[in-house]
Amino acid sequence: MPPPRKSEAPAFIRSTADFARHVGLARTTVSRVLNGQPGLKQKTIDRVQKALAETGFTPNAHALHLKGKRTSMIGICVEDLATPPALRKLAMLQRVLRARGFSSLIEVCTPGAGRDVVRHFQSLRVEGVVFIGHFLREEIEARIAELNAHGTPHVVVDHFGLRNAHTVALDRAAGMAAVVEHLLDLGHRRFGLLGIGKGPVSRIDRPTGVQAALRGRRLDPATCTVTLDHLHERKNDFDFGRRLAASFVALPDRPTAFLGLNDEIAIGAQRGFQEAGLRVPRDLSVTGFNNQDICQMTSPTLTTVDQGIEATVEAAAELLLAQLGKPLPARPVVRTIVPRLVLGESTGPVRG
Amino acid sequence: MPPPRKSEAPAFIRSTADFARHVGLARTTVSRVLNGQPGLKQKTIDRVQKALAETGFTPNAHALHLKGKRTSMIGICVEDLATPPALRKLAMLQRVLRARGFSSLIEVCTPGAGRDVVRHFQSLRVEGVVFIGHFLREEIEARIAELNAHGTPHVVVDHFGLRNAHTVALDRAAGMAAVVEHLLDLGHRRFGLLGIGKGPVSRIDRPTGVQAALRGRRLDPATCTVTLDHLHERKNDFDFGRRLAASFVALPDRPTAFLGLNDEIAIGAQRGFQEAGLRVPRDLSVTGFNNQDICQMTSPTLTTVDQGIEATVEAAAELLLAQLGKPLPARPVVRTIVPRLVLGESTGPVRG
DNA sequence: CTGAAAGCGCTTACAG
DNA sequence: CTGAAAGCGCTTACAG
Numbered sequence: 001m002p003p004p005r006k007s008e009a010p011a012f013i014r015s016t017a018d019f020a021r022h023v024g025l026a027r028t029t030v031s032r033v034l035n036g037q038p039g040l041k042q043k044t045i046d047r048v049q050k051a052l053a054e055t056g057f058t059p060n061a062h063a064l065h066l067k068g069k070r071t072s073m074i075g076i077c078v079e080d081l082a083t084p085p086a087l088r089k090l091a092m093l094q095r096v097l098r099a100r101g102f103s104s105l106i107e108v109c110t111p112g113a114g115r116d117v118v119r120h121f122q123s124l125r126v127e128g129v130v131f132i133g134h135f136l137r138e139e140i141e142a143r144i145a146e147l148n149a150h151g152t153p154h155v156v157v158d159h160f161g162l163r164n165a166h167t168v169a170l171d172r173a174a175g176m177a178a179v180v181e182h183l184l185d186l187g188h189r190r191f192g193l194l195g196i197g198k199g200p201v202s203r204i205d206r207p208t209g210v211q212a213a214l215r216g217r218r219l220d221p222a223t224c225t226v227t228l229d230h231l232h233e234r235k236n237d238f239d240f241g242r243r244l245a246a247s248f249v250a251l252p253d254r255p256t257a258f259l260g261l262n263d264e265i266a267i268g269a270q271r272g273f274q275e276a277g278l279r280v281p282r283d284l285s286v287t288g289f290n291n292q293d294i295c296q297m298t299s300p301t302l303t304t305v306d307q308g309i310e311a312t313v314e315a316a317a318e319l320l321l322a323q324l325g326k327p328l329p330a331r332p333v334v335r336t337i338v339p340r341l342v343l344g345e346s347t348g349p350v351r352g
Numbered sequence: 353m354p355p356p357r358k359s360e361a362p363a364f365i366r367s368t369a370d371f372a373r374h375v376g377l378a379r380t381t382v383s384r385v386l387n388g389q390p391g392l393k394q395k396t397i398d399r400v401q402k403a404l405a406e407t408g409f410t411p412n413a414h415a416l417h418l419k420g421k422r423t424s425m426i427g428i429c430v431e432d433l434a435t436p437p438a439l440r441k442l443a444m445l446q447r448v449l450r451a452r453g454f455s456s457l458i459e460v461c462t463p464g465a466g467r468d469v470v471r472h473f474q475s476l477r478v479e480g481v482v483f484i485g486h487f488l489r490e491e492i493e494a495r496i497a498e499l500n501a502h503g504t505p506h507v508v509v510d511h512f513g514l515r516n517a518h519t520v521a522l523d524r525a526a527g528m529a530a531v532v533e534h535l536l537d538l539g540h541r542r543f544g545l546l547g548i549g550k551g552p553v554s555r556i557d558r559p560t561g562v563q564a565a566l567r568g569r570r571l572d573p574a575t576c577t578v579t580l581d582h583l584h585e586r587k588n589d590f591d592f593g594r595r596l597a598a599s600f601v602a603l604p605d606r607p608t609a610f611l612g613l614n615d616e617i618a619i620g621a622q623r624g625f626q627e628a629g630l631r632v633p634r635d636l637s638v639t640g641f642n643n644q645d646i647c648q649m650t651s652p653t654l655t656t657v658d659q660g661i662e663a664t665v666e667a668a669a670e671l672l673l674a675q676l677g678k679p680l681p682a683r684p685v686v687r688t689i690v691p692r693l694v695l696g697e698s699t700g701p702v703r704g
Numbered sequence: 705c706t707g708a709a710a711g712c713g714c715t716t717a718c719a720g
Numbered sequence: 721c722t723g724a725a726a727g728c729g730c731t732t733a734c735a736g
Contacts, residue, residue, distance in 0.1 A: 081443035
């Protein structure tokens with residue numbers, strides 16, 4: 001029965017004043033018990049604790065914070081709550097922060113909304129802000145400058161190359177290099193790129209890794225790689241991969257190995273090839289990226305790359321919390337996480 | 353460069369007092385601009401706005417709340433941040449609440465932690481609490497009683513049958529009934545249950561729906577359904593489904609249709625059957641539950657049930673926010689969401 | 705143990 | 721427009 005019937009003392013206990021009245025003690029005394037201060041009779045302590053348990057009264061955190069108590073809140077600004085890896089990072093970060101006594105205030109940060117989100121966090125006097133994902137460069141750099149100006153720690157997860165930002169980012173280049181080397185070892189020499197651009201964006205982006213691995217074997221990336229991304233509307237999903245596969249099927253001198261930007265595209269491509277009567281990995285190899293659960297559920301299972309989300313999130317939390325209390329570090333800290341190749345059944349030796 | 357160099361006025365502007373000093377106005381005047389009160393010269397307003405934009409100063413929300421301003425915070429208590437549907441609900445709820453001007457405070461609520469989580473929410477004076485998932489009955493009922501005692505609105509998503517709880521729950525029985533009827537129409541008469549118990553737990557639980565559909569065709573659930581769950585450690589995942597399939601393969605008089613508790617189990621089972629040389633849906637049919645993205649990525653695609661997460665979350669938000677300001681409703685409101693059958697390629701006519 | 709007081713950062717009347 | 725004051729709910733000295 002939602003409406004509280006039993007009206008003992010005040011119907012609602014809202015403050016220590018109400019509560020002290022309810023227990024029959026002075027506000028000061030209640031406050032002392034609440035804060036575990038010495039010099040109180042056990043009997044008094046018990047009386048307060050009992051009433052506390054009965055009424056479920058909790059001191060107003062906002063008043064506490066005004067008096068100088070830490071807020072123990074961290075603002076988390078995510079690009080997007082739709083992609084599985086982002087969601088996993090968020091969930092894991094919440095867990096890690098919780099374990100260290102912080103609560104998480106989570107907001108989605110669409111382009112243009114960054115200002116409001118960060119100001120909202122600031123107004124709540126969060127102790128730090130985490131950005132997860134990829135943002136508009138100028139917008140997020142402005143937000144970070146603001147945070148710095150207020151002495152609020154921050155860390156950016158994923159978005160690499162931001163000026164003055166403490167960053168934890170996945171070395172996707174290393175991941176792709178591992179994939180390409182694995183395929184080179186299997187004899188592959190022509191690679192279809194599914195959603196992966198040819199021009200490198202930064203030293204840790206996928207194309208950089210592909211090219212580095214090829215050049216390491218004295219192969220020319222320009223002739224060894226093929227992309228048909230331009231033929232389809234880019235969606236980075238299952239259907240995009242499937243359509244790409246269909247286009248590749250018709251291509252003369254088709255590559256023997258296909259590198260997906262992510263698992264969805266790779267699985268779509270695998271499906272597309274199978275529908276065209278090709279067998280994976282007998283006729284061609286396919287690889288994904290992210291090591292989502294689905295990789296184990298397809299036939300064949302997918303060779304992919306594990307992001308090491310746990311390491312990423314741990315590093316981010318550590319980097320953020322290390323800044324607490326101390327003066328902010330003079331120059332940005334950038335940490336790179338090296339992902340791990342996960343072998344599945346979708347890659348095999350090239351057949352003459 | 354993180355450490356702020358330019359020291360114009362105070363190094364850090366922390367309060368309206370600091371800020372007013374910085375702009376060269378009285379605190380009162382600044383406060384008026386901040387709150388859009390009338391009777392101010394445009395020039396003054398502009399001056400304050402400009403300084404506001406430059407410094408990024410935000411009034412302390414905790415002080416505002418002390419003065420009576422609404423916190424606009426909602427506490428969300430999730431059972432678990434690991435299962436995809438729970439994560440999707442959470443993400444969608446955050447979005448819906450955000451759109452209505454509320455920020456979300458998210459905590460995972462493991463058994464025994466409910467008390468601390470809810471008290472934490474209360475101490476921050478959240479305007480409402482949402483529970484997502486399944487909890488220990490006594491624990492969550494105690495928490496809800498506490499919330500009621502404080503006049504804090506709540507809503508429970510998923511956990512059906514709690515005393516005095518406002519609830520939005522999926523009618524899984526209706527979903528399963530739709531699945532079974534679809535299979536009955538295809539001629540199936542023997543059903544393998546994968547992770548679905550035989551005894552109904554409540555009127556909206558899966559077994560209830562299975563039995564209702566069978567009885568509707570004058571069939572006896574006891575003889576029409578088979579479960580082998582007891583043979584394997586229950587994990588509700590891909591491998592559990594796969595192992596169940598292996599056990600069913602060896603069974604004489606094997607069912608022709610298999611109902612998975614969720615998509616993972618169903619996909620695992622499908623894979624298990626295929627590995628044993630059986631073809632889906634030629635030799636047998638398989639169905640899942642939840643309509644996760646993976647259902648479209650398997651071969652064959654999976655017949656499943658869509659939870660209608662959007663409707664659930666909308667209903668939950670509406671139910672919660674309807675309580676704001678008003679006195680709490682005298683008796684609990686329970687809303688049921690009817691899920692939708694999603695046909696895939698994994699179900700087909702039974703073959704003599 | 706109690707009680708009165710100051711102060712955290714804000715807003716809101718109320719005089720100037 | 722300014723300035724002084726009260727009060728939101730708390731804690732923390734400081735006298736009794």
